[in-house]
Amino acid sequence: KNQVEQSPQSLIILEGKNCTLQCNYTVSPFSNLRWYKQDTGKGPISLTIMTFSENTKPNGRYIATLDADTKQSSLHITAAQLSDSASYICVVSALCSPGT
DSSP states (O other), X not given: OOOEEEEOSOOOOOTTOOEEEEEEEOOSSEEEEEEEEEOTTSOOEEEEEEETTOOEEEETTEEEEEETTTXXXXXXXXXXXXXXXXXXXXXXXXXXXXXO
């Protein structure tokens, strides 16, 4: 059964502090992992796309990490700002194979 789980469900931090969001998945075979930021009432904005061969990918104050062996990803936010208040979504895509 393919699953994606994020933690924590919600997080409150002070401005200027750092925080980390976790994503665990059981999707196999694995194609890519994406982190999205979604502000209330708006559509999701892509922060990063990572393949199994990528360990770290920075995007401004956001740094995504991926460990394909343990099937875990983290999204690190440095020096949090009020504009970071949003929903963060981890999406894992499966690798399509013939007959699926």
